Each structure stands twice: as C-alpha cells, then as structure tokens.
Amino acid sequence: MSTSKGPTLPRFAILVAGGSGTRMGADRPKQFMELLGEPVLLHTLRRFTESVLQVQQCVVVLPANQFTTWHQLCAQHGISIPHTVVAGGVTRWASVRNGLKFLSEPTEGIVAVHDGVRPLASTTIIENTYAAAAEHGAAIAAVAPKDSVRGLSKEGSYAMDRSRLRLVQTPQCFELNLLRRAYELPELPTFTDDASVVEDLHTIHLVAGDYSNIKITTPEDLVLAEALMRARQTAD
Numbered sequence: 728m729s730t731s732k733g734p735t736l737p738r739f740a741i742l743v744a745g746g747s748g749t750r751m752g753a754d755r756p757k758q759f760m761e762l763l764g765e766p767v768l769l770h771t772l773r774r775f776t777e778s779v780l781q782v783q784q785c786v787v788v789l790p791a792n793q794f795t796t797w798h799q800l801c802a803q804h805g806i807s808i809p810h811t812v813v814a815g816g817v818t819r820w821a822s823v824r825n826g827l828k829f830l831s832e833p834t835e836g837i838v839a840v841h842d843g844v845r846p847l848a849s850t851t852i853i854e855n856t857y858a859a860a861a862e863h864g865a866a867i868a869a870v871a872p873k874d875s876v877r878g879l880s881k882e883g884s885y886a887m888d889r890s891r892l893r894l895v896q897t898p899q900c901f902e903l904n905l906l907r908r909a910y911e912l913p914e915l916p917t918f919t920d921d922a923s924v925v926e927d928l929h930t931i932h933l934v935a936g937d938y939s940n941i942k943i944t945t946p947e948d949l950v951l952a953e954a955l956m957r958a959r960q961t962a963d
C-alpha cells in the first residue's frame with residue numbers, strides 16, 4: 728500500500744513496444760510516431776518515470792532491430808531517463824515474458840505492465856493501480872463502455888447488458904512473483920492482456936481507468952491523443 732512515506736513494496740515497470748503496428752499501417756513503427764514533437768514511446772516512458780511514482784526500474788521492450796533507432800531518438804531528444812531495453816517476442820505475451828525475465832534480481836515488489844503506445848496514462852491511474860495491486864495482488868485499469876454493445880450470434884446479433892462489461896486498459900499491476908508464476912504457464916490464444924494470463928491463479932481487481940488513456944492503434948488515435956495532450960497542457 729502507498730503511504731505518505733512512499734510505497735512499501737518496490738515498484739517496477741515493463742513498457743511493451745514490441746509490436747508491428749499493422750492496424751496503423753504507417754511507414755514506421757507507431758511507438759516512434761510523433762505526438763507534439765516527441766515519439767509516442769518517449770511520452771509513455773516519461774509517465775512511468777515521474778518521481779512521485781517511485782518506480783525503481785523501468786524495462787522497455789522493443790523489437791531488436793529497433794534498438795538503434797530508439798537510442799538515436801533518445802539522444803536526439805536529449806533524454807537520459809534511466810531504463811533498460813529488452814528484445815520483444817512474436818506476441819505481446821512473449822514480449823512481456825522477455826521483459827519479466829530481465830527483472831530476475833528483485834525477490835518481491837509490484838510490477839506494472841503497460842502498453843508503450845498508451846502515452847496518456849495519468850499519474851493518478853498509475854499510482855492507483857500500483858497501490859491496488861499492493862493491496863489485492865492483481866489490479867488493472869478499466870472503464871465502462873460508453874456505447875451500446877451487441878454480441879454476435881448465428882442468427883445475427885443480440886443486445887448485451889453493458890453495465891456488466893468493462894473495457895480493459897493498461898497499466899496492469901501485479902505482485903511480482905504472481906506475474907512470474909503466471910508467465911511460466913504455456914501461452915494460450917485467448918491471452919490478450921496480462922490479466923487474462925494471471926486470472927486462473929488470482930482474482931483481478933479493477934481500478935477506475937480513464938477515457939483519455941487511449942491505445943494508439945489506428946491513425947485517428949494519433950489525432951485524438953495530440954488533442955488530449957494539448958488539453959492537458961493547457962489545464963496544467
């Protein structure tokens with residue numbers, strides 16, 4: 728649990744950016760596309776290295792062939808934020824597992840897994856998710872759907888009760904040894920996030936996410952993210 732003296736358990740973060748950005752369809756990896764003049768991944772790294780969060784170690788997972796570009800971008804933007812770069816895998820699951828292996832030293836703590844392409848995660852959501860994981864073992868950010876939702880059937884489709892649904896975001900925070908145990912199990916095609924990997928071992932606690940904590944997935948997300956960042960800068 729977090730106190731005014733700081734968190735009682737050490738905090739770690741794995742920022743996964745090992746994907747290929749197929750849905751973005753751009754000429755460069757979406758984690759390197761610019762928002763207000765800086766790469767998406769750099770914004771995300773800044774979020775997790777805010778001093779108030781007291782994250783001790785930050786691991787950035789990237790495809791091995793993007794390491795040089797990332798180091799060049801950090802140099803170009805004068806960034807000296809301490810972090811470790813680890814090679815990604817074929818799936819998000821494999822990328823998280825590679826990042827987790829790198830955290831071999833710590834014996835206990837809370838680890839956040841976060842999409843490198845969610846650059847708008849607020850300090851409040853990150854703090855609340857770490858704190859909830861310290862209390863409950865596993866906690867993830869999620870929001871209620873704003874639209875009506877329909878399920879698909881052989882006959883067509885049917886209305887669903889959206890009050891019973893949540894849209895899942897990251898960060899997803901876990902007690903370190905729980906996440907290690909979960910990622911020792913074989914990968915399943917149903918894994919879309921870390922909660923789905925952990926949930927057979929432990930109950931997942933939901934924390935209030937934020938509608939502005941979007942994942943940069945398709946081109947219009949970049950427009951929206953930039954507008955949200957501008958609005959946040961004006962409010963600060």
Ligand SMILES: Nc1ccn([C@@H]2O[C@H](COP(=O)(O)OP(=O)(O)OP(=O)(O)O)[C@@H](O)[C@H]2O)c(=O)n1
Nearest residue numbers: 743744745746747748749750817818819822843
């Ligand atoms: N092998 C993979 C696949 C995904 N990710 C990361 O997981 C997050 C969520 O994935 P998604 O948005 O699907 O990213 P991509 O796989 O890059 O996109 P797409 O599915 O459109 O190809 C992203 O930060 C992405 O870089 C990863 O680290 N390693």
Ligand SMILES: C[C@](O)(CO)[C@H](O)COP(=O)(O)O
Nearest residue numbers: 819842895896897919920942
């Ligand atoms: C982890 C995630 O961002 C939670 O919403 C999401 O599951 C990633 O899914 P994608 O299929 O890789 O976009």
